[in-house]
Amino acid sequence: MSITNVSSEVIGSVWKVEMKVGDAVKTGDIIMILESMKMEIPVEAPADGTLSELKVKPEDSVDEDQVLCTIES
Amino acid sequence: MHNRELNSEKAKADDEETAGTPINEELHFRRVSALEMGGAEAIERQHANGRLTVRERFSKLTDADSFREVGTLGGSGEYDENNKLVRVTPAPYVAGMARVNGRPVAIGGEDFTVRGGTTFGAARRKGGQGGFIEDLAHYYKIPLVNLIDGAGGTVTSAKRRGYVAFPGVHGFERSVQLLGEVPVVSAVLGTAAGGPAGRAILSHFSVMVRGTSQIFAAGPPVVKRSLGRDIDKEELGGAAVAVDKAGTIHNAVDTEEEAFDQIRRFLSYMPQNVWEMPPVVPCDDPVDRCETALRDIVPEKRTQPYSMHDLIDLVVDKGSVFEIQPTNGKSVITSLARLDGRPVGIVANNPKFYSGAMDAASAHKQIRFMELCDTFHIPLVFLVDVPGFMVGLKAEQEATLREGMRAVYVAGQLTVPTLTLVIRKCYGMAGMATCNKNDIDLKLSWPSGEWGSLPVEGGVAAAFRRDIANSADPKAREKELEAELRAYASPFRTAEAFAVEEIIDPSETRPILCEYIALAEGRLKANLGPKRKAGVSP
Numbered sequence: 001m002s003i004t005n006v007s008s009e010v011i012g013s014v015w016k017v018e019m020k021v022g023d024a025v026k027t028g029d030i031i032m033i034l035e036s037m038k039m040e041i042p043v044e045a046p047a048d049g050t051l052s053e054l055k056v057k058p059e060d061s062v063d064e065d066q067v068l069c070t071i072e073s
Numbered sequence: 074m075h076n077r078e079l080n081s082e083k084a085k086a087d088d089e090e091t092a093g094t095p096i097n098e099e100l101h102f103r104r105v106s107a108l109e110m111g112g113a114e115a116i117e118r119q120h121a122n123g124r125l126t127v128r129e130r131f132s133k134l135t136d137a138d139s140f141r142e143v144g145t146l147g148g149s150g151e152y153d154e155n156n157k158l159v160r161v162t163p164a165p166y167v168a169g170m171a172r173v174n175g176r177p178v179a180i181g182g183e184d185f186t187v188r189g190g191t192t193f194g195a196a197r198r199k200g201g202q203g204g205f206i207e208d209l210a211h212y213y214k215i216p217l218v219n220l221i222d223g224a225g226g227t228v229t230s231a232k233r234r235g236y237v238a239f240p241g242v243h244g245f246e247r248s249v250q251l252l253g254e255v256p257v258v259s260a261v262l263g264t265a266a267g268g269p270a271g272r273a274i275l276s277h278f279s280v281m282v283r284g285t286s287q288i289f290a291a292g293p294p295v296v297k298r299s300l301g302r303d304i305d306k307e308e309l310g311g312a313a314v315a316v317d318k319a320g321t322i323h324n325a326v327d328t329e330e331e332a333f334d335q336i337r338r339f340l341s342y343m344p345q346n347v348w349e350m351p352p353v354v355p356c357d358d359p360v361d362r363c364e365t366a367l368r369d370i371v372p373e374k375r376t377q378p379y380s381m382h383d384l385i386d387l388v389v390d391k392g393s394v395f396e397i398q399p400t401n402g403k404s405v406i407t408s409l410a411r412l413d414g415r416p417v418g419i420v421a422n423n424p425k426f427y428s429g430a431m432d433a434a435s436a437h438k439q440i441r442f443m444e445l446c447d448t449f450h451i452p453l454v455f456l457v458d459v460p461g462f463m464v465g466l467k468a469e470q471e472a473t474l475r476e477g478m479r480a481v482y483v484a485g486q487l488t489v490p491t492l493t494l495v496i497r498k499c500y501g502m503a504g505m506a507t508c509n510k511n512d513i514d515l516k517l518s519w520p521s522g523e524w525g526s527l528p529v530e531g532g533v534a535a536a537f538r539r540d541i542a543n544s545a546d547p548k549a550r551e552k553e554l555e556a557e558l559r560a561y562a563s564p565f566r567t568a569e570a571f572a573v574e575e576i577i578d579p580s581e582t583r584p585i586l587c588e589y590i591a592l593a594e595g596r597l598k599a600n601l602g603p604k605r606k607a608g609v610s611p
Contacts, residue, residue: 009403009426010426011465035376036427036428037427037428037460037463037464038375038376038428038460038528038530039376039377039424039427040376040377040378041378041425
């Protein structure tokens, strides 16, 4: 079993979270959408597995490289 | 004469085959010694570290049987009490001429199997700072290929010499000069520090291998002594730092073979020198290929990104895109490509990353790429979707304004033809870095184009603050003002004023760009030669 950290590539805020802890995810699924520079930035799953932890909620500010959630596979 | 057996029977056979009479025995022995490099054990260690030897690298990178060595016999001879040669340790640097894509290049590289590729005390340097190979590229006006696998000088040189050399005595003057004359490419294929690391940077294109190569100003032992910090070499100067984070090296690949592919690919777009035109290749992708998919590529909702990479692929010759620095400064995409077989430089904002806003890293990347294309007479195509400079504390700390204005300054000095095609947003000073608006160079736009000094949202709140605050319903007033101003923002109104030259149907993008790039040929030919540099860059 391995844990994959999903990090933000950008500075911005969380607009929408599309999944909940325990959901099965496939590579490329959109887990949440961030807002940065007035643009919607989808956060895609980098691996197959289960969404094991959500570290942010809508309207939270996020930094570059901040871990947003984890996937257990 | 020799106290050991020659273990390269093939080399001997080759030598004998080429001569009518038996080859001079000493010449043969010295040649074989050169081919043996640092010996079987050292070669095994090099392979065990996941690296090729310098000679294997040359043969994989260059056209078959095209390498003509220079300085084969350079090295250190050992002689017995009767002054007879006992053995030769070859120089830790191999150099010569070869062909890449059928065209001549000067090529050199450290031999790590001989004393770790450190410098050796020859009458003349084979390569590196002020070496033969740099001179060869300079006098014959051919590209230079550096395969870097060494850490430069050692303190033992001082012992040999009896004094320490002053920095710059074996300087970078020639390497600097070459940057304005011929294409220079570098592959970092081992751990590079010192002079070799410096040379990797003094190139037009550089590539390194993830996992087996590192580059830094100084390695872990120096960091430990200077700062007391323990850090391993991969953490300090692996591709994750040197390529992805810092942009010290342009591209990272997974194998040495891929690095050679990238070098061949890069050189295929380049002229042999600045006095020549870049090579045109036959193109079987129709010039009049209209892609209706381009009409729908930009989402109606202005806050939704799209794939600028897909857009580029739909426009340029199929399979012709070679992206430079794909993992650094990601809000802009810089790619060499072809339109009807003619090399072009594509600068395209990436809406998926900071909405395409220009930050310090993307400004650096765009500047270097514009200078590369300008130097080698490659016309530029800007595919514009830029909301402005990146904003925020981090951006200000990184001097985004200064770096962004440097991009504007460099764009303002371009002499190659530039075509600007606005895909969506073109705002502010970052927008100015995408065109040469005072020249004959064209500004084209898709119907989705919008521009101005700043976007209407945000701009309204700032400019009409009092008006909005004093109204009975401030939110509604703000929306009303936005709607009023947005009407003026239509690209068609600017086209009415002939302030953009043409608004085009997105599907016609390829035929129109191909036509203008073909037209650029005469202008490019009229401006061959080195480019004049003027002024102080901000």
